[in-house]
Amino acid sequence: MSDCDWTVIQKAVGAEWDASIIPALSAYIEVPNQSPDFDPHWATNGLMEKAFHILIDWVKGQNLLGFSYEFMEVEGRTPFLLVEIAGTERTNNTVLMYGHMDKQPPLRPWAEGLDPHKAVMRDGKLYGRGAADDGYAIFSAITSVSVLQRHGIPHGRVVVVIEACEESGSFDLDYYMAQCKERIGNVDLIVCLDSGSLNYDQLWLTTSLRGVTGGVLNVQTLTEAMHSGVAGGVVPDTFRIARELLDRVEDSKTGTVLLPEAHCEIPDHVAKSMVSMKSVPFKQQFAMADGVSAEPGDNVELALRNFWKPSLTVTGANLPEPQIAGNVIRTLTSLKLSLRLPPLVDSGKAPRPWPSCSRRTRRTAPRFGLSPRCPATAARPQS
Structure with missing residues (x-):
């Protein structure tokens, strides 16, 4: 041809x-x-x-x-x-x-x-x-x-x-x-061939990728489970401690990651290019349940949060299914965490969210480790 x-x-x-x-x-x-x-x-x-x-x-x-x-x-x-x-x-x-x-x-x-x-x-x-x-x-x-x-x-x-x-x-x-x-x-x-696009009406170019660091937070207070009617109010609940620790990393009301070292300056060329998101149905790509809305902000603000700001997600937990959960205080809560990092933050030098865990009282001994994964990357601005 x-x-x-x-x-x-x-x-x-x-x-x-x-x-x-x-x-x-x-x-x-x-x-x-x-x-x-x-x-x-x-x-x-x-x-x-x-x-x-x-x-x-x-x-x-x-x-x-x-x-x-x-x-x-x-x-x-x-x-x-x-x-x-x-x-x-x-x-x-x-x-x-x-x-x-x-x-x-x-x-x-x-x-x-x-x-x-x-x-x-x-x-x-x-x-x-x-x-x-x-x-x-x-x-x-x-x-x-x-x-x-x-x-x-x-x-x-x-x-x-x-x-x-x-x-x-x-x-x-x-x-x-x-x-x-x-x-x-x-x-x-x-x-x-492992990226994404919001629609098939335009050619989409990936110019930056967030990185990720992850780990498992373990909080243990007992060597064997006890009935909540016997131990409740005396033995600290592991899930409550885990919630407290998560609140040190993320504002639970806004979802904002509280670690300064997990953020980076957003380059001027990125902020300017994000204006194009105003014409794209960005929010519509998410399968929200009835009555649920996205985080506050217009498409530009949400795209910046999604592409250039950190976010914390609990991707797994060792909790029993509700239908089989008994009235007991569990010995251990384990939460698998994923911390997405902006393109200019090196995941190999990722922030360690739990530096104060070891300084807790002797009633708790949470253990946590972070394993660097998937370094972030950003393309240079085109002249």
Whole structure:
């Protein structure tokens, strides 16, 4: 095709998704290959390898020109896939495309008729754990090249990398990128197929990412549980202490993180660019329950909070389900915490929210640790 007919290209991509990608993506959904943080047996149960081979078999079936790949397995590390596609024209340019294939835990229950590890097509949408985050990535990357080749449209060199521990902090990514540095070469454009967009009406460019640090707060006051009628009012309740500790980090009325070192100055170019958010239905992307509104502020203020300010979330707890909870004072409260950090805050030097825990009275001995994860990043302002 000398003159690109993008309508034809779009139809070709759609046909490929229906014919081969949906079946392969469905097979991938049905493999419960959870990220290492959520599966202590990931290294021995073979699920990562099984899911990876579904993806690799599909890629090999695309019959790409100039295609080669290496599936890397290193003892003690998650597997990694490197795909290289030579340019159809001689060029010094390289496009690097990134994705991951490890999955978050199932988080049941799902809606009626749906299951995290059963692929279900409903109203034109494919449901199942890991399809959108981030199983689609390799299919999108490879299809973007194969459709060009099939229609005679020249392209430069493309490298695709797929990791298997992104949901656990990408702890192996630096190792593999260092191992593949010479093969990847100089990169002109990075396409990260694990970001988001608010709609399909515009092209969205990710210019900054918040980082995250996390840990588990443990508060223990007893060696064995006691009836609340016997011990209540005498033994300090672990959940009350946990609430007090959380209030040192976050204003429970406003959600504002109280640690100065968790904040950064918002660059002028960012503040100016946020004006564009006024025309975007930012609040509408969140599935609010009836009667619930977003935090106070217009789209610009909320976008700045979401992109450039810290936020604390309790992502897990060891509390019993209400229907089986007895009238006892529990020995221990454990809260898994996620502290999102602005783009200019180094998560490797993240604030430690509990410096005064050890100075509490001897009635409590809460233990807390923070593990740096996912360093934040921000693009330089364009001139």
